[in-house]
Amino acid sequence: MPATPRPQPALAPQRRHQLLALLQRLGLDPTAAGGPGDGPEALALIDEALTHTSAGLAHHHDRLEFLGDAVLRLAAAEYLQRQHPNLSVGQCSALRAQLVSDRWLADLAERCGLADVVRIGAMAEGDLAGRRTVLAETCEALIGGLYDSWGGSLVPVHLWLDSHWRQTTAELLADPDQHNWKSALQEWSQGQGLGLPVYRCLERNRRHADPRRFHCRVSLPATHEAKPVAQPLGEGWGGSRREAEQQAARAALEHIRQQPS
Incomplete structure:
Protein backbone atom coordinates (compact mmCIF):
# COMPACT_ATOMS: atom_id res chain seq x y z
CA MET A 1 0.00 0.00 0.00
CA PRO A 2 1.39 3.46 -0.87
CA ALA A 3 2.70 5.56 1.98
CA THR A 4 0.48 8.26 3.47
CA PRO A 5 1.24 11.52 1.67
CA ARG A 6 3.21 14.06 3.69
CA PRO A 7 3.15 17.84 3.31
CA GLN A 8 5.63 18.76 0.61
CA PRO A 9 7.40 22.03 -0.15
CA ALA A 10 6.35 23.96 -3.24
CA LEU A 11 7.97 22.73 -6.45
CA ALA A 12 9.45 25.48 -8.57
CA PRO A 13 8.49 25.45 -12.29
CA GLN A 14 12.12 24.99 -13.32
CA ARG A 15 12.49 21.98 -11.02
CA ARG A 16 9.21 20.52 -12.32
CA HIS A 17 10.44 20.75 -15.92
CA GLN A 18 13.75 19.21 -14.87
CA LEU A 19 12.01 16.23 -13.27
CA LEU A 20 9.68 15.74 -16.24
CA ALA A 21 12.67 15.73 -18.59
CA LEU A 22 14.31 13.06 -16.43
CA LEU A 23 11.21 10.88 -16.44
CA GLN A 24 11.07 11.20 -20.22
CA ARG A 25 14.71 10.03 -20.45
CA LEU A 26 13.79 7.03 -18.32
CA GLY A 27 10.95 6.16 -20.71
CA LEU A 28 8.20 7.11 -18.26
CA ASP A 29 5.06 9.17 -18.83
CA PRO A 30 3.46 10.26 -15.55
CA THR A 31 0.28 11.26 -17.38
CA ALA A 32 -0.32 7.73 -18.74
CA ALA A 33 -2.92 5.47 -17.16
CA GLY A 34 -1.93 4.64 -13.59
CA GLY A 35 0.59 7.46 -13.41
CA PRO A 36 0.55 10.27 -10.84
CA GLY A 37 0.20 13.10 -13.35
CA ASP A 38 2.64 15.87 -14.16
CA GLY A 39 1.66 18.54 -11.66
CA PRO A 40 3.95 19.80 -8.88
CA GLU A 41 2.18 17.75 -6.20
CA ALA A 42 2.35 14.60 -8.32
CA LEU A 43 6.12 15.00 -8.74
CA ALA A 44 6.81 15.73 -5.07
CA LEU A 45 8.00 12.19 -4.27
CA ILE A 46 10.33 12.18 -7.28
CA ASP A 47 11.79 15.45 -6.07
CA GLU A 48 12.18 14.02 -2.56
CA ALA A 49 13.95 10.92 -3.91
CA LEU A 50 16.44 13.09 -5.77
CA THR A 51 17.23 15.29 -2.76
CA HIS A 52 20.15 13.80 -0.85
CA THR A 53 20.37 14.20 2.92
CA SER A 54 23.63 16.12 2.50
CA ALA A 55 21.62 18.97 0.94
CA GLY A 56 20.31 19.76 4.42
CA LEU A 57 16.66 20.02 3.38
CA ALA A 58 13.72 18.79 5.44
CA HIS A 59 12.50 16.41 2.73
CA HIS A 60 15.22 14.09 1.56
CA HIS A 61 15.85 10.67 0.07
CA ASP A 62 16.29 8.49 3.18
CA ARG A 63 12.72 7.20 3.54
CA LEU A 64 12.36 6.42 -0.14
CA GLU A 65 15.77 4.75 -0.29
CA PHE A 66 14.59 2.34 2.41
CA LEU A 67 11.48 1.57 0.36
CA GLY A 68 13.42 1.41 -2.91
CA ASP A 69 15.78 -1.23 -1.54
CA ALA A 70 12.90 -3.68 -1.06
CA VAL A 71 11.18 -2.70 -4.32
CA LEU A 72 14.39 -3.15 -6.30
CA ARG A 73 14.98 -6.66 -5.01
CA LEU A 74 11.38 -7.67 -5.68
CA ALA A 75 11.39 -6.20 -9.19
CA ALA A 76 14.71 -7.90 -10.02
CA ALA A 77 13.41 -11.25 -8.78
CA GLU A 78 10.23 -10.80 -10.80
CA TYR A 79 12.25 -9.91 -13.90
CA LEU A 80 14.44 -13.01 -13.59
CA GLN A 81 11.45 -15.28 -12.99
CA ARG A 82 9.75 -13.91 -16.09
CA GLN A 83 12.71 -13.64 -18.46
CA HIS A 84 14.80 -16.63 -17.29
CA PRO A 85 12.39 -19.25 -15.93
CA ASN A 86 14.83 -22.10 -16.59
CA LEU A 87 17.59 -20.79 -14.33
CA SER A 88 18.05 -22.44 -10.95
CA VAL A 89 17.31 -20.58 -7.73
CA GLY A 90 21.04 -20.37 -7.07
CA GLN A 91 21.69 -18.87 -10.50
CA CYS A 92 18.87 -16.37 -10.04
CA SER A 93 20.19 -15.40 -6.63
CA ALA A 94 23.69 -14.80 -8.01
CA LEU A 95 22.31 -12.76 -10.91
CA ARG A 96 20.06 -10.69 -8.69
CA ALA A 97 22.97 -9.83 -6.43
CA GLN A 98 24.66 -8.25 -9.44
CA LEU A 99 21.49 -6.51 -10.68
CA VAL A 100 20.86 -4.74 -7.37
CA SER A 101 24.46 -4.01 -6.36
CA ASP A 102 25.60 -0.48 -5.48
CA ARG A 103 28.05 -0.59 -8.37
CA TRP A 104 25.28 -1.42 -10.84
CA LEU A 105 23.04 1.31 -9.42
CA ALA A 106 25.82 3.90 -9.62
CA ASP A 107 26.57 2.93 -13.23
CA LEU A 108 22.86 3.15 -14.05
CA ALA A 109 22.58 6.56 -12.42
CA GLU A 110 25.50 7.84 -14.50
CA ARG A 111 24.04 6.45 -17.73
CA CYS A 112 20.66 8.05 -17.03
CA GLY A 113 22.03 11.43 -16.02
CA LEU A 114 20.78 11.40 -12.44
CA ALA A 115 23.78 13.47 -11.34
CA ASP A 116 22.32 16.42 -13.25
CA VAL A 117 19.14 16.47 -11.16
CA VAL A 118 20.25 15.29 -7.71
CA ARG A 119 20.30 17.91 -5.00
CA ILE A 120 23.45 17.38 -2.96
CA GLY A 121 25.40 19.31 -0.33
CA ALA A 122 28.64 21.08 -1.18
CA MET A 123 30.84 18.82 0.94
CA ALA A 124 29.35 15.65 -0.51
CA GLU A 125 29.68 17.05 -4.03
CA GLY A 126 33.40 17.55 -3.48
CA ASP A 127 33.90 13.99 -2.25
CA LEU A 128 34.81 12.09 -5.42
CA ALA A 129 34.82 8.73 -3.65
CA GLY A 130 31.41 9.36 -2.15
CA ARG A 131 29.92 10.51 -5.44
CA ARG A 132 29.11 7.01 -6.65
CA THR A 133 27.66 6.14 -3.25
CA VAL A 134 25.37 9.16 -3.46
CA LEU A 135 24.32 8.18 -6.97
CA ALA A 136 23.56 4.61 -5.89
CA GLU A 137 21.55 5.82 -2.90
CA THR A 138 19.49 8.33 -4.88
CA CYS A 139 18.95 5.80 -7.66
CA GLU A 140 17.48 3.41 -5.10
CA ALA A 141 15.40 6.23 -3.63
CA LEU A 142 14.09 7.08 -7.10
CA ILE A 143 12.94 3.48 -7.50
CA GLY A 144 11.05 3.85 -4.22
CA GLY A 145 9.64 7.19 -5.36
CA LEU A 146 8.39 5.74 -8.65
CA TYR A 147 6.77 2.81 -6.89
CA ASP A 148 5.05 5.10 -4.37
CA SER A 149 4.02 7.73 -6.94
CA TRP A 150 2.44 5.12 -9.21
CA GLY A 151 0.27 3.86 -6.33
CA GLY A 152 2.41 0.93 -5.22
CA SER A 153 3.00 -0.44 -8.72
CA LEU A 154 6.11 -2.09 -10.16
CA VAL A 155 5.12 -1.00 -13.68
CA PRO A 156 7.29 2.15 -13.83
CA VAL A 157 10.20 0.29 -12.25
CA HIS A 158 10.11 -2.38 -14.96
CA LEU A 159 9.57 0.20 -17.71
CA TRP A 160 12.78 1.89 -16.62
CA LEU A 161 14.97 -1.00 -15.53
CA ASP A 162 14.09 -4.01 -17.68
CA SER A 163 16.10 -2.93 -20.73
CA HIS A 164 19.13 -2.22 -18.53
CA TRP A 165 18.73 -5.54 -16.75
CA ARG A 166 18.42 -7.30 -20.10
CA GLN A 167 21.80 -5.96 -21.22
CA THR A 168 23.52 -6.71 -17.92
CA THR A 169 22.03 -10.19 -17.66
CA ALA A 170 23.19 -11.06 -21.17
CA GLU A 171 26.73 -9.98 -20.26
CA LEU A 172 26.67 -11.95 -17.02
CA LEU A 173 25.31 -15.11 -18.60
CA ALA A 174 28.00 -14.91 -21.27
CA ASP A 175 30.62 -14.85 -18.48
CA PRO A 176 31.02 -18.29 -16.87
CA ASP A 177 31.87 -16.60 -13.56
CA GLN A 178 29.09 -13.98 -13.76
CA HIS A 179 31.64 -11.33 -12.69
CA ASN A 180 32.00 -12.96 -9.26
Missing part, protein backbone atom coordinates in the same frame (compact mmCIF):
# COMPACT_ATOMS: atom_id res chain seq x y z
CA TRP A 181 35.56 -14.12 -9.75
CA LYS A 182 36.27 -14.58 -6.03
CA SER A 183 33.52 -17.17 -5.68
CA ALA A 184 34.61 -18.91 -8.89
CA LEU A 185 38.23 -19.10 -7.74
CA GLN A 186 37.16 -20.43 -4.35
CA GLU A 187 35.02 -23.15 -5.95
CA TRP A 188 37.91 -24.16 -8.21
CA SER A 189 40.51 -24.24 -5.43
CA GLN A 190 38.31 -26.27 -3.11
CA GLY A 191 37.46 -28.63 -5.95
CA GLN A 192 41.18 -29.18 -6.45
CA GLY A 193 41.70 -29.81 -2.73
CA LEU A 194 43.92 -26.73 -2.44
CA GLY A 195 42.06 -24.92 0.33
CA LEU A 196 40.84 -21.33 0.33
CA PRO A 197 42.54 -18.57 -1.69
CA VAL A 198 44.57 -16.11 0.36
CA TYR A 199 44.26 -12.39 -0.49
CA ARG A 200 46.87 -9.83 0.53
CA CYS A 201 45.86 -6.23 -0.12
CA LEU A 202 47.89 -3.07 0.34
CA GLU A 203 46.61 0.49 0.20
CA ARG A 204 48.99 2.27 -2.15
CA ASN A 205 47.58 5.77 -1.65
CA ARG A 206 44.73 7.59 0.09
CA ARG A 207 43.19 9.19 -3.00
CA HIS A 208 39.52 8.26 -2.78
CA ALA A 209 38.70 8.25 -6.47
CA ASP A 210 41.88 6.47 -7.59
CA PRO A 211 41.07 3.14 -9.31
CA ARG A 212 44.58 1.97 -8.31
CA ARG A 213 44.25 2.82 -4.64
CA PHE A 214 44.47 -0.83 -3.55
CA HIS A 215 46.75 -3.53 -4.88
CA CYS A 216 46.01 -7.17 -4.19
CA ARG A 217 47.77 -10.51 -4.74
CA VAL A 218 45.99 -13.82 -4.43
CA SER A 219 47.71 -17.11 -3.75
CA LEU A 220 46.72 -20.66 -2.91
CA PRO A 221 48.03 -22.58 0.07
CA ALA A 222 49.67 -25.81 -1.02
CA THR A 223 51.84 -28.47 0.54
CA HIS A 224 55.44 -29.00 -0.48
CA GLU A 225 57.57 -31.34 1.61
CA ALA A 226 55.03 -31.08 4.41
CA LYS A 227 55.44 -27.28 4.58
CA PRO A 228 52.81 -24.76 3.46
CA VAL A 229 53.91 -22.95 0.34
CA ALA A 230 52.06 -19.96 -1.10
CA GLN A 231 51.49 -20.19 -4.82
CA PRO A 232 50.89 -16.69 -6.26
CA LEU A 233 48.31 -16.82 -9.02
CA GLY A 234 47.14 -13.31 -9.83
CA GLU A 235 47.13 -9.67 -8.89
CA GLY A 236 44.78 -6.78 -9.39
CA TRP A 237 44.07 -3.13 -8.64
CA GLY A 238 40.92 -1.41 -7.47
CA GLY A 239 39.43 1.64 -5.85
CA SER A 240 38.38 -0.57 -2.93
CA ARG A 241 39.76 -3.71 -1.32
CA ARG A 242 36.83 -5.72 -2.63
CA GLU A 243 37.37 -4.53 -6.19
CA ALA A 244 41.11 -5.26 -6.01
CA GLU A 245 40.39 -8.76 -4.69
CA GLN A 246 37.91 -9.41 -7.49
CA GLN A 247 40.42 -8.29 -10.11
CA ALA A 248 43.15 -10.44 -8.56
CA ALA A 249 40.81 -13.45 -8.60
CA ARG A 250 39.91 -12.69 -12.22
CA ALA A 251 43.60 -12.65 -13.19
CA ALA A 252 44.15 -15.91 -11.30
CA LEU A 253 41.31 -17.63 -13.13
CA GLU A 254 42.63 -16.43 -16.49
CA HIS A 255 46.06 -17.80 -15.56
CA ILE A 256 44.59 -21.15 -14.50
CA ARG A 257 42.52 -21.52 -17.66
CA GLN A 258 45.51 -20.82 -19.88
CA GLN A 259 47.43 -23.71 -18.42
CA PRO A 260 47.52 -27.02 -20.37
CA SER A 261 44.89 -29.42 -19.07
Whole structure:
Protein backbone atom coordinates (compact mmCIF):
# COMPACT_ATOMS: atom_id res chain seq x y z
CA MET A 1 0.00 0.00 0.00
CA PRO A 2 1.39 3.46 -0.87
CA ALA A 3 2.70 5.56 1.98
CA THR A 4 0.48 8.26 3.47
CA PRO A 5 1.24 11.52 1.67
CA ARG A 6 3.21 14.06 3.69
CA PRO A 7 3.15 17.84 3.31
CA GLN A 8 5.63 18.76 0.61
CA PRO A 9 7.40 22.03 -0.15
CA ALA A 10 6.35 23.96 -3.24
CA LEU A 11 7.97 22.73 -6.45
CA ALA A 12 9.45 25.48 -8.57
CA PRO A 13 8.49 25.45 -12.29
CA GLN A 14 12.12 24.99 -13.32
CA ARG A 15 12.49 21.98 -11.02
CA ARG A 16 9.21 20.52 -12.32
CA HIS A 17 10.44 20.75 -15.92
CA GLN A 18 13.75 19.21 -14.87
CA LEU A 19 12.01 16.23 -13.27
CA LEU A 20 9.68 15.74 -16.24
CA ALA A 21 12.67 15.73 -18.59
CA LEU A 22 14.31 13.06 -16.43
CA LEU A 23 11.21 10.88 -16.44
CA GLN A 24 11.07 11.20 -20.22
CA ARG A 25 14.71 10.03 -20.45
CA LEU A 26 13.79 7.03 -18.32
CA GLY A 27 10.95 6.16 -20.71
CA LEU A 28 8.20 7.11 -18.26
CA ASP A 29 5.06 9.17 -18.83
CA PRO A 30 3.46 10.26 -15.55
CA THR A 31 0.28 11.26 -17.38
CA ALA A 32 -0.32 7.73 -18.74
CA ALA A 33 -2.92 5.47 -17.16
CA GLY A 34 -1.93 4.64 -13.59
CA GLY A 35 0.59 7.46 -13.41
CA PRO A 36 0.55 10.27 -10.84
CA GLY A 37 0.20 13.10 -13.35
CA ASP A 38 2.64 15.87 -14.16
CA GLY A 39 1.66 18.54 -11.66
CA PRO A 40 3.95 19.80 -8.88
CA GLU A 41 2.18 17.75 -6.20
CA ALA A 42 2.35 14.60 -8.32
CA LEU A 43 6.12 15.00 -8.74
CA ALA A 44 6.81 15.73 -5.07
CA LEU A 45 8.00 12.19 -4.27
CA ILE A 46 10.33 12.18 -7.28
CA ASP A 47 11.79 15.45 -6.07
CA GLU A 48 12.18 14.02 -2.56
CA ALA A 49 13.95 10.92 -3.91
CA LEU A 50 16.44 13.09 -5.77
CA THR A 51 17.23 15.29 -2.76
CA HIS A 52 20.15 13.80 -0.85
CA THR A 53 20.37 14.20 2.92
CA SER A 54 23.63 16.12 2.50
CA ALA A 55 21.62 18.97 0.94
CA GLY A 56 20.31 19.76 4.42
CA LEU A 57 16.66 20.02 3.38
CA ALA A 58 13.72 18.79 5.44
CA HIS A 59 12.50 16.41 2.73
CA HIS A 60 15.22 14.09 1.56
CA HIS A 61 15.85 10.67 0.07
CA ASP A 62 16.29 8.49 3.18
CA ARG A 63 12.72 7.20 3.54
CA LEU A 64 12.36 6.42 -0.14
CA GLU A 65 15.77 4.75 -0.29
CA PHE A 66 14.59 2.34 2.41
CA LEU A 67 11.48 1.57 0.36
CA GLY A 68 13.42 1.41 -2.91
CA ASP A 69 15.78 -1.23 -1.54
CA ALA A 70 12.90 -3.68 -1.06
CA VAL A 71 11.18 -2.70 -4.32
CA LEU A 72 14.39 -3.15 -6.30
CA ARG A 73 14.98 -6.66 -5.01
CA LEU A 74 11.38 -7.67 -5.68
CA ALA A 75 11.39 -6.20 -9.19
CA ALA A 76 14.71 -7.90 -10.02
CA ALA A 77 13.41 -11.25 -8.78
CA GLU A 78 10.23 -10.80 -10.80
CA TYR A 79 12.25 -9.91 -13.90
CA LEU A 80 14.44 -13.01 -13.59
CA GLN A 81 11.45 -15.28 -12.99
CA ARG A 82 9.75 -13.91 -16.09
CA GLN A 83 12.71 -13.64 -18.46
CA HIS A 84 14.80 -16.63 -17.29
CA PRO A 85 12.39 -19.25 -15.93
CA ASN A 86 14.83 -22.10 -16.59
CA LEU A 87 17.59 -20.79 -14.33
CA SER A 88 18.05 -22.44 -10.95
CA VAL A 89 17.31 -20.58 -7.73
CA GLY A 90 21.04 -20.37 -7.07
CA GLN A 91 21.69 -18.87 -10.50
CA CYS A 92 18.87 -16.37 -10.04
CA SER A 93 20.19 -15.40 -6.63
CA ALA A 94 23.69 -14.80 -8.01
CA LEU A 95 22.31 -12.76 -10.91
CA ARG A 96 20.06 -10.69 -8.69
CA ALA A 97 22.97 -9.83 -6.43
CA GLN A 98 24.66 -8.25 -9.44
CA LEU A 99 21.49 -6.51 -10.68
CA VAL A 100 20.86 -4.74 -7.37
CA SER A 101 24.46 -4.01 -6.36
CA ASP A 102 25.60 -0.48 -5.48
CA ARG A 103 28.05 -0.59 -8.37
CA TRP A 104 25.28 -1.42 -10.84
CA LEU A 105 23.04 1.31 -9.42
CA ALA A 106 25.82 3.90 -9.62
CA ASP A 107 26.57 2.93 -13.23
CA LEU A 108 22.86 3.15 -14.05
CA ALA A 109 22.58 6.56 -12.42
CA GLU A 110 25.50 7.84 -14.50
CA ARG A 111 24.04 6.45 -17.73
CA CYS A 112 20.66 8.05 -17.03
CA GLY A 113 22.03 11.43 -16.02
CA LEU A 114 20.78 11.40 -12.44
CA ALA A 115 23.78 13.47 -11.34
CA ASP A 116 22.32 16.42 -13.25
CA VAL A 117 19.14 16.47 -11.16
CA VAL A 118 20.25 15.29 -7.71
CA ARG A 119 20.30 17.91 -5.00
CA ILE A 120 23.45 17.38 -2.96
CA GLY A 121 25.40 19.31 -0.33
CA ALA A 122 28.64 21.08 -1.18
CA MET A 123 30.84 18.82 0.94
CA ALA A 124 29.35 15.65 -0.51
CA GLU A 125 29.68 17.05 -4.03
CA GLY A 126 33.40 17.55 -3.48
CA ASP A 127 33.90 13.99 -2.25
CA LEU A 128 34.81 12.09 -5.42
CA ALA A 129 34.82 8.73 -3.65
CA GLY A 130 31.41 9.36 -2.15
CA ARG A 131 29.92 10.51 -5.44
CA ARG A 132 29.11 7.01 -6.65
CA THR A 133 27.66 6.14 -3.25
CA VAL A 134 25.37 9.16 -3.46
CA LEU A 135 24.32 8.18 -6.97
CA ALA A 136 23.56 4.61 -5.89
CA GLU A 137 21.55 5.82 -2.90
CA THR A 138 19.49 8.33 -4.88
CA CYS A 139 18.95 5.80 -7.66
CA GLU A 140 17.48 3.41 -5.10
CA ALA A 141 15.40 6.23 -3.63
CA LEU A 142 14.09 7.08 -7.10
CA ILE A 143 12.94 3.48 -7.50
CA GLY A 144 11.05 3.85 -4.22
CA GLY A 145 9.64 7.19 -5.36
CA LEU A 146 8.39 5.74 -8.65
CA TYR A 147 6.77 2.81 -6.89
CA ASP A 148 5.05 5.10 -4.37
CA SER A 149 4.02 7.73 -6.94
CA TRP A 150 2.44 5.12 -9.21
CA GLY A 151 0.27 3.86 -6.33
CA GLY A 152 2.41 0.93 -5.22
CA SER A 153 3.00 -0.44 -8.72
CA LEU A 154 6.11 -2.09 -10.16
CA VAL A 155 5.12 -1.00 -13.68
CA PRO A 156 7.29 2.15 -13.83
CA VAL A 157 10.20 0.29 -12.25
CA HIS A 158 10.11 -2.38 -14.96
CA LEU A 159 9.57 0.20 -17.71
CA TRP A 160 12.78 1.89 -16.62
CA LEU A 161 14.97 -1.00 -15.53
CA ASP A 162 14.09 -4.01 -17.68
CA SER A 163 16.10 -2.93 -20.73
CA HIS A 164 19.13 -2.22 -18.53
CA TRP A 165 18.73 -5.54 -16.75
CA ARG A 166 18.42 -7.30 -20.10
CA GLN A 167 21.80 -5.96 -21.22
CA THR A 168 23.52 -6.71 -17.92
CA THR A 169 22.03 -10.19 -17.66
CA ALA A 170 23.19 -11.06 -21.17
CA GLU A 171 26.73 -9.98 -20.26
CA LEU A 172 26.67 -11.95 -17.02
CA LEU A 173 25.31 -15.11 -18.60
CA ALA A 174 28.00 -14.91 -21.27
CA ASP A 175 30.62 -14.85 -18.48
CA PRO A 176 31.02 -18.29 -16.87
CA ASP A 177 31.87 -16.60 -13.56
CA GLN A 178 29.09 -13.98 -13.76
CA HIS A 179 31.64 -11.33 -12.69
CA ASN A 180 32.00 -12.96 -9.26
CA TRP A 181 35.56 -14.12 -9.75
CA LYS A 182 36.27 -14.58 -6.03
CA SER A 183 33.52 -17.17 -5.68
CA ALA A 184 34.61 -18.91 -8.89
CA LEU A 185 38.23 -19.10 -7.74
CA GLN A 186 37.16 -20.43 -4.35
CA GLU A 187 35.02 -23.15 -5.95
CA TRP A 188 37.91 -24.16 -8.21
CA SER A 189 40.51 -24.24 -5.43
CA GLN A 190 38.31 -26.27 -3.11
CA GLY A 191 37.46 -28.63 -5.95
CA GLN A 192 41.18 -29.18 -6.45
CA GLY A 193 41.70 -29.81 -2.73
CA LEU A 194 43.92 -26.73 -2.44
CA GLY A 195 42.06 -24.92 0.33
CA LEU A 196 40.84 -21.33 0.33
CA PRO A 197 42.54 -18.57 -1.69
CA VAL A 198 44.57 -16.11 0.36
CA TYR A 199 44.26 -12.39 -0.49
CA ARG A 200 46.87 -9.83 0.53
CA CYS A 201 45.86 -6.23 -0.12
CA LEU A 202 47.89 -3.07 0.34
CA GLU A 203 46.61 0.49 0.20
CA ARG A 204 48.99 2.27 -2.15
CA ASN A 205 47.58 5.77 -1.65
CA ARG A 206 44.73 7.59 0.09
CA ARG A 207 43.19 9.19 -3.00
CA HIS A 208 39.52 8.26 -2.78
CA ALA A 209 38.70 8.25 -6.47
CA ASP A 210 41.88 6.47 -7.59
CA PRO A 211 41.07 3.14 -9.31
CA ARG A 212 44.58 1.97 -8.31
CA ARG A 213 44.25 2.82 -4.64
CA PHE A 214 44.47 -0.83 -3.55
CA HIS A 215 46.75 -3.53 -4.88
CA CYS A 216 46.01 -7.17 -4.19
CA ARG A 217 47.77 -10.51 -4.74
CA VAL A 218 45.99 -13.82 -4.43
CA SER A 219 47.71 -17.11 -3.75
CA LEU A 220 46.72 -20.66 -2.91
CA PRO A 221 48.03 -22.58 0.07
CA ALA A 222 49.67 -25.81 -1.02
CA THR A 223 51.84 -28.47 0.54
CA HIS A 224 55.44 -29.00 -0.48
CA GLU A 225 57.57 -31.34 1.61
CA ALA A 226 55.03 -31.08 4.41
CA LYS A 227 55.44 -27.28 4.58
CA PRO A 228 52.81 -24.76 3.46
CA VAL A 229 53.91 -22.95 0.34
CA ALA A 230 52.06 -19.96 -1.10
CA GLN A 231 51.49 -20.19 -4.82
CA PRO A 232 50.89 -16.69 -6.26
CA LEU A 233 48.31 -16.82 -9.02
CA GLY A 234 47.14 -13.31 -9.83
CA GLU A 235 47.13 -9.67 -8.89
CA GLY A 236 44.78 -6.78 -9.39
CA TRP A 237 44.07 -3.13 -8.64
CA GLY A 238 40.92 -1.41 -7.47
CA GLY A 239 39.43 1.64 -5.85
CA SER A 240 38.38 -0.57 -2.93
CA ARG A 241 39.76 -3.71 -1.32
CA ARG A 242 36.83 -5.72 -2.63
CA GLU A 243 37.37 -4.53 -6.19
CA ALA A 244 41.11 -5.26 -6.01
CA GLU A 245 40.39 -8.76 -4.69
CA GLN A 246 37.91 -9.41 -7.49
CA GLN A 247 40.42 -8.29 -10.11
CA ALA A 248 43.15 -10.44 -8.56
CA ALA A 249 40.81 -13.45 -8.60
CA ARG A 250 39.91 -12.69 -12.22
CA ALA A 251 43.60 -12.65 -13.19
CA ALA A 252 44.15 -15.91 -11.30
CA LEU A 253 41.31 -17.63 -13.13
CA GLU A 254 42.63 -16.43 -16.49
CA HIS A 255 46.06 -17.80 -15.56
CA ILE A 256 44.59 -21.15 -14.50
CA ARG A 257 42.52 -21.52 -17.66
CA GLN A 258 45.51 -20.82 -19.88
CA GLN A 259 47.43 -23.71 -18.42
CA PRO A 260 47.52 -27.02 -20.37
CA SER A 261 44.89 -29.42 -19.07
